[in-house]
Structure formats: structure tokens, C-alpha cells
Amino acid sequence: GENVEQHPSTLSVQEGDSAVIKCTYSDSASNYFPWYKQELGKGPQLIIDIRSNVGEKKDQRIAVTLNKTAKHFSLHITETQPEDSAVYFCAASIQWPSGGSYIPTFGRGTSLIVHP
Amino acid sequence: GAVVSQHPSWVICKSGTSVKIECRSLDFQATTMFWYRQFPKQSLMLMATSNEGSKATYEQGVEKDKFLINHASLTLSTLTVTSAHPEDSSFYICSASSLGGANVLTFGAGSRLTVL
Numbered sequence: 228g229e230n231v232e233q234h235p236s237t238l239s240v241q242e243g244d245s246a247v248i249k250c251t252y253s254d255s256a257s258n259y260f261p262w263y264k265q266e267l268g269k270g271p272q273l274i275i276d277i278r279s280n281v282g283e284k285k286d287q288r289i290a291v292t293l294n295k296t297a298k299h300f301s302l303h304i305t306e307t308q309p310e311d312s313a314v315y316f317c318a319a320s321i322q323w324p325s326g327g328s329y330i331p332t333f334g335r336g337t338s339l340i341v342h343p
Numbered sequence: 344g345a346v347v348s349q350h351p352s353w354v355i356c357k358s359g360t361s362v363k364i365e366c367r368s369l370d371f372q373a374t375t376m377f378w379y380r381q382f383p384k385q386s387l388m389l390m391a392t393s394n395e396g397s398k399a400t401y402e403q404g405v406e407k408d409k410f411l412i413n414h415a416s417l418t419l420s421t422l423t424v425t426s427a428h429p430e431d432s433s434f435y436i437c438s439a440s441s442l443g444g445a446n447v448l449t450f451g452a453g454s455r456l457t458v459l
Binding site: 261263268269270271272273276316330331333334335336338 | 347349377384385386387389392436438447448449450451452453455
């Protein structure tokens with residue numbers, strides 16, 4: 228089955244700095260890679276995703292890059308703010324063209340702390 | 344966007360009682376719902392996958408008689424923790440995958456269960 232490794236487990240940055248979280252996956256058939264942000268006591272929220280036919284995707288201060296050959300993908304947050312502090316999870320899964328449901332494999336999470 | 348409502352958000356019960364957690368997709372039909380368990384500062388552990396109108400598929404090590412899952416309609420799945428014990432105390436999170444579409448996984452806000 229799929230195995231997703233996520234690093235670092237904890238990341239502490241100063242407000243305004245950039246933060247990078249990296250994930251690797253094992254199943255070359257995986258073609259969908261979402262990132263979730265989980266604030267304390269809440270459920271995960273999708274913040275950005277990327278599919279295997281794209282190498283990079285950006286949404287304001289958040290970007291995700293994908294290297295299919297190396298089987299790794301990364302989340303980049305620029306100009307970090309205290310409200311970015313949360314646990315971030317990467318995931319990998321296979322989506323079928325028919326639109327069938329999938330079961331994502333999650334990384335272990337990264338606790339991001341942004342100091343004011 | 345897609346919204347998943349989970350209820351209750353927190354519950355405290357006595358050991359030996361049963362607790363039901365509801366997961367509803369508010370603005371879309373969910374062919375598949377997933378139930379996760381999350382321990383403090385840990386990742387999401389998939390417990391089971393439920394498809395509307397059929398029996399849930401449980402992950403290895405998850406007791407199906409302990410954690411009863413019912414997915415009676417395309418908008419509602421329930422998780423019942425039977426004869427709860429203190430070791431069942433945890434954060435339970437549901438998620439739903441829509442019928443067709445991009446199959447983006449939407450999470451509920453989670454339910455904090457404390458068994459005394």
C-alpha cells in the first residue's frame with residue numbers, strides 16, 4: 228500500500244518568514260495530493276491540492292510543488308502569519324477517471340508555529 | 344463549497360454507555376464517508392469506510408462490534424461507540440467524498456469523546 232512520509236514534525240518560524248513542509252510517497256500510481264490544515268480542536272480543512280499532471284500550483288501565499296520522478300511534494304507558505312499556526316497534513320491518493328471514491332493516505336502531520 | 348456537519352462536537356459519558364456521533368453532508372450527496380480517530384498530536388487513523396446502503400469496511404485492528412457504523416442515506420452516516428471505556432476517549436472525525444465531481448474529501452469538525 229501507499230506510504231507517506233512527512234517532515235518536519237515541528238516547524239517554528241518568525242512571522243514573515245517562509246515555511247516549507249515536505250512529503251514523500253511510495254506508490255507511483257498516486258495522482259492526487261491534497262494538503263490539509265487542522266487548527267486545535269477542529270477537523271482538517273483542505274487548503275490546496277495538486278494533481279500529477281501539474282508540477283506546481285499556487286494560491287496567494289500558499290504553493291505546492293510536485294516531483295513525480297522523485298515521488299515527493301512540498302507545501303510552501305510565504306510571508307507567514309500567526310494565524311498560519313496549525314498542524315498541516317499531506318496526503319496521497321489515486322483518483323480514477325470515472326470519479327470513484329478514493330482513500331487517501333495521510334502523513335503524520337507538521338505542527339507549524341509562527342511567532343509574532 | 345462542500346460542508347460536512349458533525350455532531351456532537353464534544354461528549355462526556357460514563358464507562359459502559361454507548362455514544363452516537365452523526366456526520367451529515369449538508370449540500371452534497373456523499374457516496375462514501377470515512378471515520379477517523381485522532382490521538383493528541385498524532386495523525387489521522389482511518390477506522391472504517393462506509394458506503395451508502397452497504398456494510399462498512401473496517402481497517403485492520405478496528406472492532407466492528409465496538410464501533411458500529413451506519414450509512415443509511417447519501418447525506419448521513421453515524422458512528423456508535425458501544426459500551427465505551429476510558430481508552431475509547433479520543434477525537435473522532437468524519438469525512439465525506441461526493442458523488443462524482445473532483446472527489447475532494449471534506450472533513451467534519453470532529454467530536455471529542457471523553458469516557459469517565
